[in-house]
Amino acid sequence: MQVVIAGGHGKIGLRLAVLLAGRGDLVTGVVRNPDHVADVERAGATAAVLDLESAGAGDLATVLADADAVVFAAGAGPGSGVDRKDTVDRAAAELLAEAARLAGVRRYLLVSSAGVDDEPAAERGEVWAAYIGAKRAAEDAIRTADHLDWTILRPGSLTDDPGVGRVQLAPPPVPHGSVTRDDTAAVLVALLDAPGSAGTVLELREGDDDVVAAVAAVA
Numbered sequence: 687m688q689v690v691i692a693g694g695h696g697k698i699g700l701r702l703a704v705l706l707a708g709r710g711d712l713v714t715g716v717v718r719n720p721d722h723v724a725d726v727e728r729a730g731a732t733a734a735v736l737d738l739e740s741a742g743a744g745d746l747a748t749v750l751a752d753a754d755a756v757v758f759a760a761g762a763g764p765g766s767g768v769d770r771k772d773t774v775d776r777a778a779a780e781l782l783a784e785a786a787r788l789a790g791v792r793r794y795l796l797v798s799s800a801g802v803d804d805e806p807a808a809e810r811g812e813v814w815a816a817y818i819g820a821k822r823a824a825e826d827a828i829r830t831a832d833h834l835d836w837t838i839l840r841p842g843s844l845t846d847d848p849g850v851g852r853v854q855l856a857p858p859p860v861p862h863g864s865v866t867r868d869d870t871a872a873v874l875v876a877l878l879d880a881p882g883s884a885g886t887v888l889e890l891r892e893g894d895d896d897v898v899a900a901v902a903a904v905a
Contacts, residue, residue, distance in 0.1 A: 687878065688712040690753045690791075692738060692782050693760030694731060695722040697846070698797060701871035702757065703729040706878075714749060716760075738778035739770075746785035755793035755878055758782050758824075768816040775820035780827045787833045793884070794834045795877055797870075798825055800842045800889060803858055825887070835884035837877050841870045842891045854893025855900040863891035876901035 689706055693699045694715020706713045707730025715726040718737045726733040734749045738760060750756060758779045762770035779796060786794055799821045806815040828836045842863045849868025854860065873890055876898050877883050882905035895903070 687755065688714075688753045689755050689757060689878065690714045690716065690734075690750050691731070691757045691759055692716045692778065693758065693797075694726050694733065695719070696759050696761060697844075697867050698871055698874075699757075699759040700725065700729045701867055702759065702874050703731040705871055705875050707731055714753070716746075716749060738781060739773045741781070743781055743784040743788055746781060747788035750785055750789035750791050753789065753791050755795065756782055756786050756791055757795045757797070757874060757878075759797045759874075762817075766813075768813055771813065771816040771820045775817060776823045776827075779824035783828055783831050783834060787831070792833065792835045793878070793881070794828065794831075794836045795874055796824065796828050796836060796838045797874070798838050798840045800840050800860075800862060802840060829887075835881065837883045837885070838887045839870070839873065839877065840887065840889045841865050842889075844870065850892070851897055852892070852894055853897055853900050854891040854895065855888055855904055857887060857904070858889050860889035860891060865890050865892050869897065872897045873901065877905075880905035 691699045695717045703713045713731035715731040716734050720735050723733040762774035802822045806818045842865050845866050847866045849866045853869050880901050
């Protein structure tokens with residue numbers, strides 16, 4: 687399988703690259719900063735330097751040539767402001783969808799967020815509200831793109847604890863909780879192997895089900 691990861695230097699993107707490359711898949715990680723190329727290559731992927739906030743869909747489509755699937759795992763990051771929540775978490779996800787259309791790639795996995803269906807709590811501030819709004823808008827755009835076989839994954843609060851290989855994976859609503867980035871990456875791999883999961887929105891938390899079995903149950 688040839689997979690392109692938007693957000694190739696992110697904490698999920700690097701973990702996903704390691705898992706895919708480790709089993710022999712061809713992986714390209716899209717990064718904005720040339721200084722991140724070495725990290726992506728150490729994960730077993732090829733790096734493509736492209737700024738998703740300024741690139742055109744045609745530029746990104748060239749990176750997607752011959753790809754079997756794309757994964758949007760990019761994010762503006764916790765230190766970013768309201769504007770970048772929109773330009774990265776929404777607009778870049780939509781850019782990847784348009785680039786996939788131009789390149790003829792149908793399989794699209796979107797890493798979204800828990801809480802998208804809820805009104806953001808006022809006490810969490812305008813940046814959090816902008817983040818949730820951007821994720822909601824990205825989901826809406828991907829779900830209405832009839833050229834995509836999409837799956838939307840909504841992890842809970844992400845941790846850097848070691849993965850345990852067991853999760854809770856189900857359509858919403860699911861109570862809030864946490865999940866490791868290791869297990870999130872493992873679920874993305876399993877979803878790539880499960881075309882029957884296309885067209886589903888899935889909440890991900892730590893749980894008791896084996897990753898592969900959890901994906902098989904929803905696919």
